Amino acid sequence: MLEDLKGLSLAELQEIIKGFKAREVFRFIHQHVKEDISELTCLALAEREQLAEKYFISKLDPQKTSTENETNKVAFKLEDGKLVETVSLKDKENRVTLCVSSQVGCPIGCSFCATGKMGFKRNLTVAEILSQVYHFAKSEKVSNIVFMGMGEPFLNFNNVIASARILNHPLGQNLAARKITISTIGILSGIKKLAEVPEQFRLAWSMVAPNDGARGELIPSKYNEPLSRIIAALKDYQKTTKRRITIEYVVLGGVNDSEKDISELAKISKQLDSHVNLIAYNPVEGLPYKEGNIKSMFITLRKAGVNATIRRSLGRKIQAACGQLSD
Numbered sequence: 425m426l427e428d429l430k431g432l433s434l435a436e437l438q439e440i441i442k443g444f445k446a447r448e449v450f451r452f453i454h455q456h457v458k459e460d461i462s463e464l465t466c467l468a469l470a471e472r473e474q475l476a477e478k479y480f481i482s483k484l485d486p487q488k489t490s491t492e493n494e495t496n497k498v499a500f501k502l503e504d505g506k507l508v509e510t511v512s513l514k515d516k517e518n519r520v521t522l523c524v525s526s527q528v529g530c531p532i533g534c535s536f537c538a539t540g541k542m543g544f545k546r547n548l549t550v551a552e553i554l555s556q557v558y559h560f561a562k563s564e565k566v567s568n569i570v571f572m573g574m575g576e577p578f579l580n581f582n583n584v585i586a587s588a589r590i591l592n593h594p595l596g597q598n599l600a601a602r603k604i605t606i607s608t609i610g611i612l613s614g615i616k617k618l619a620e621v622p623e624q625f626r627l628a629w630s631m632v633a634p635n636d637g638a639r640g641e642l643i644p645s646k647y648n649e650p651l652s653r654i655i656a657a658l659k660d661y662q663k664t665t666k667r668r669i670t671i672e673y674v675v676l677g678g679v680n681d682s683e684k685d686i687s688e689l690a691k692i693s694k695q696l697d698s699h700v701n702l703i704a705y706n707p708v709e710g711l712p713y714k715e716g717n718i719k720s721m722f723i724t725l726r727k728a729g730v731n732a733t734i735r736r737s738l739g740r741k742i743q744a745a746c747g748q749l750s751d
Contacts, residue, residue, distance in 0.1 A: 426480045429453060429461075431550035433586065434593065440479070445471075447595060454596035457558045459483040484555040498559060502528070502552060506545055508574055510556040512564075519567040524556050526584050527575025532609050532645045534632065536676060538708040539574045547580040553587040561597060569599060572607045572628070572672075572746070576647070578614025585618075588625055601625050607672060610654040611647060619664040628670040628701075629658065633680045634688035642679070651692070658696055669696060674703045674746065681716035683724075690728040700725060700732040703746050 429437065430453055438446040448466035452458045461476045484500040487507065491497075494514035499507050511523040528545035530537070560566060569591060571577040577584045588604050591597045607628040608614055618627060633639040636651055658669060671693060675681050693700050702722055705715045718734055725732040737746070 426478060428482045428549070428551045429475075429479050430481050430554055431586075433590065434595065441467075441475075450593075451595045453481060454554070454558075454590055454593065455598070457562050459558075482551045482555065484552065484559060486559060496560075498556075500556065500559070502548075508548065508552070508556070510559070510573060512560050520560065520564050521568040521570060522557055522560055522566055523570050523573045524553060525573030525575055526553060526571055526577040526580045530575045531579060532576050532643060532647055534609070534643050534645075536642060536674065536705065536708070536711060536713045538711075541708075541710075542574075547583060548575070550583045550586045550590070553583060554590060557591060557597065566597060566599065568603045568605070570605045570607065570628075572605070576609055576611065577606050578608045578611035578618075579647070581614050581617055585621060585625075589623065592623055592625075605670070609643065609645075609647065610649050610657075612649055612653060612657045615654075615657040615661050619661045624665075624667060626670070627661065627667065628672050629654070630672045630674075631689070631692070632674065634685055634692055638680055638685075642676075655692060655695060662697055667697075669698050671696075671698050671700045672703060673700060674705055675716035675718045675721055676705050677714040677716040679713065679716070681718075681721055686721055686724050686728075690725055690730050693725075693730050693732075698731070700730055701735050702732060703735045704737045706737060706746055 434447065434450045437450050441449055445467060449464055452464050452466055458464060459481050461472050461479065461481060464472055486498050487501045488499045489496060496512045497509055499509050501507055506528045508525045508528050510525060513521045513523065525548065527547050529542035530539045531544035533540040557566060557569065571584055584606060591599045591604060592601050601623040605626040605628050606618065607630055609630050618625065632642050639648060639651065673689065689700065702718050704718050705713055722732055722734050
């Protein structure tokens with residue numbers, strides 16, 4: 425079976441291709457986005473032919489593109505026929521943020537999320553994660569990457585970090601580590617391991633609800649840890665890294681937006697060096713949830729001294745907004 429060059433780090437590539445040519449091949453694949461060994465003109469023809477006997481460069485097959493204003497959603501067909509979705513969002517300053525998937529489906533199963541309804545199919549490979557980014561990078565400069573698409577990134581930790589490192593590499597897309605954000609529902613092992621990663625990738629915590637009772641109903645999963653343990657893990661993370669985290673909070677009407685909820689959210693936020701990002705609920709067919717009063721919640725949090733913002737909701741009409749991705 426042929427091995428995919430796209431999923432290899434520079435160090436791994438240097439074990440296959442000796443000397444400076446390994447760096448040039450890495451650059452051709454990850455900076456110039458070449459997807460065929462025949463395009464690696466930094467190698468002689470005979471060297472390319474020899475390499476092609478054992479290796480290939482994968483790419484994803486875009487099946488469908490949906491567009492709403494400056495938001496684009498692409499459904500990619502994987503080698504095994506499964507589908508995964510990626511979203512490109514452009515802001516008023518023309519900065520492009522990609523919402524990248526790390527798994528096909530999701531094992532967490534949050535009750536308000538379309539991806540959660542899919543169940544879990546499998547992890548994405550390093551190459552499959554990178555190919556989502558490179559599809560867009562061919563035509564526009566990517567400014568930010570957020571691992572907030574389909575899946576729980578920390579349940580595919582090694583492949584997510586490996587792909588983030590390649591995106592951060594100066595011979596690759598050369599994205600600053602702080603422009604790459606990894607979101608988690610609160611996987612303790614992932615938080616601990618990220619603290620040990622030297623690159624300054626950003627961490628976002630999807631809190632969902634500020635008390636264990638409500639979280640248990642919204643996240644009916646074995647991966648749902650008690651809030652006290654997640655907060656302790658985040659405190660340890662911040663002791664080690666000295667990095668601020670973002671608390672992502674989807675506001676669900678009548679579920680997690682009461683005065684008590686707001687007070688508990690503020691209390692937790694102040695225990696951490698954090699920024700609260702309020703997210704409007706985006707409707708998913710067949711689910712009973714509705715939007716909460718996000719503006720009122722924002723005002724109350726700010727009065728309580730919490731650093732909070734409201735995330736702009738983009739791509740709702742094409743099912744590309746937060747919580748709407750599915751196959």
